Amino acid sequence: MLIDDLVNEVKKKQNPCIVGLDPEWDELPNCYRQLSKSKPKPEIVLQWAKDVIDAICDIVVAVKPQMAFYEVYGAEGYRVFEEVVAYAHLKKLIVIDDSKRNDIGNTARAYAKAHLSRKGTINADFLTVSPFLGMDSIQPFVDTALTEDKGIFVLVKTSNPGSSEISDAINKKNLKISDWLGECVRAFGSQCVGASGYSAIGAVVGATFPEEAEMLRKIMRNSYFLVPGYGAQGGSAKDVVSCFNEDGLGALVSSSRGILYKYSENEEYDGSIGMYKEIVRMQTVKMQQEVYGMLKKYCKEMKY
Amino acid sequence: MLIDDLVNEVKKKQNPCIVGLDPEWDELPNCYRQLSKSKPKPEIVLQWAKDVIDAICDIVVAVKPQMAFYEVYGAEGYRVFEEVVAYAHLKKLIVIDDSKRNDIGNTARAYAKAHLSRKGTINADFLTVSPFLGMDSIQPFVDTALTEDKGIFVLVKTSNPGSSEISDAINKKNLKISDWLGECVRAFGSQCVGASGYSAIGAVVGATFPEEAEMLRKIMRNSYFLVPGYGAQGGSAKDVVSCFNEDGLGALVSSSRGILYKYSENEEYDGSIGMYKEIVRMQTVKMQQEVYGMLKKYCKEMKY
16 A cells, blocks of 8 residues: 555655655756756756756655646646656655645546546646545545545645634634544545555644644544645754654655755855755755654654 | 726626536537547547637636646646637637635745746636635735736635535634635735726635625625536526625626536537537526526616
C-alpha cells in the first residue's frame, strides 16, 4: 500500500521532511533565468525542477509541486507539471500534487481522475483537497484513493494568518470546523489503514498552529498530516513536533522557500547551477536534522 | 467597466441566464463521440463547445466553462479550455472561468494571474474562488479584479446537499459563515461599484437554498450572484427569484445539464449536430422564459 511504502521510506531515510517544488520565476537563480534572457519559460521551470529533484531524491521521500506556479504558464505549464510528476516518479519519489482542487459531484470526480487516477495524465500519489463544499465533495476523491491506492490531504487547518476565520467556526454539533474536519478525515481513513497503522486519507495541518495541531493529532491518530508553514512561514522544528505521534511518524513537514531560495543568502554562492543544487541539498539536510533531532528528543516511542 | 457591460447586456438580451460548458464525455451526443470512435478526445470537446457557443451566443450574455471537465484531458484539455475562452470572447460573450481556485499568498497571486490576468493564457472575465483559507487568500484575486477590471465569484453558499456543513457554522462574531462571507464580499466589492450599481466582486449562491439566498441578497445588495443548481439540481425559477434584487438584476442563473444534455429526452432528435444545436438553443430559450417570466412577476422595480 502507498501509505506503508511512504512510512517505510521515511524510516529508511530517517526523514519526515519533504520539498515543495514552487517555481516562483523571480526567485529562481539567475543561472536559470538567463537561459531565456529572463523571459519566464516553462521549459526552464522543467529543467530547474529536474535539477532540484536530482539534488534531493536520495534523501527525501516525496516532493510537493504546487500547481499554481505551473498553471501560470497555461497549457504548457500544465504539461511541465505532468512531466515533473513523471520525473519524480522515475526517481522513485512519492508525489503530492498540491492543487487544492474541489467541486461537487461529477465535477469532483473529474478532478480526481485528472490528478490522481492512473488513467489521468498527472497520476500523482496524493492530492490536496479543499473541504468548503462539504463532505459530499470529498467523497469522489476518497473513492479514487481507495480504488486506486492513492491518497489525499484534506485542508483542515492551513498555515496562513486568515486560516482560523472559517476553521475556528462552530458547527451544529458544537464542534470547531477544524476538529469536525479531523473527525471526517478519520472516518474516511478508517476504511484503509495499512499495516503501518496509518491511512492515506490525510489532513493538511499548518506548522504555525502547534496547539491546534496537538488536538488534531489526537482526533486523527491514524491519519497522515501534510504540514506546511515550516521555516519561511514561521513554524519551527519544535512547533511541528505536535503534528507527529509518539512513534515519530504521522506527518510530512514541507518546506519550499526555505530550501529553494536560500541560495541568495549564501555568501559563497558562485552563481552556478551546480552550486545551487548543492545549496538546495544542504538546506534539505539541515531541515532533516532540525526536525529529526526534535523528534528524537520529544517522541518517546520513536520508531526510526 | 466589466460589470456595467454585463448589466447592459442582460437588459438588452432580457436574459439573466447563462450556460455552463461542462463536457461530460459520456453525456455528449453520439454525433460528437463517434468522431473519435467514442475515445474521449479534447479536440472533439473543443468542436462541441464551439457549436454550443454558436447556438446560443446571440441570446445569452455569458458562458461558464467548468475546468475539471477539461483538465481531465491533461495539458491538451487545458489548452482546449484556453481556446474555448478565446472563442467565447470572439463571439462577444463574457466568460466565467469555473475553476474554484484558491491558495495562500504568492500562490493565490499565481492562480489569479493564470486565470484572470490579461497577461495570463486564459484571460477569463470572472473566476470562481473558494474561501476556505480565509480572506487573506481572497485578497490577491480581488487585487487582480480591481487593477484589471475583472471579477470573481466567491463560494458563499453552494448548491450541493453538503454545502451547509461548513457554511452554516457560527464564527467568533456570532455570524453564520455564509452571512459573514457575504459581508466580506460586500466589503471587497464596495471599492468597485459601477454605474450600474453593481460590483464585479460577487458570490456563488445556490438556487437550491432560496431562504438563505434571500438573506444573502440583503447582505450583498450591490454584489452580483452566480446561481448554480437550476434545473437538474432541483432549483426552480421561483426559487431563484430570491437571488435577484427588485430591479430584476444582481444574479446570473447558470444551467449546464438541463441545457446541454436534454437532447436525449427529445423524441424528435434525429442524432445530427445541427438538431443538437437547435435543442440546446431551445432549452436556453425555455430557461430564459421561465426565469425572466418569474422576475417580471415578482420584481416590483424590474428594469428590463
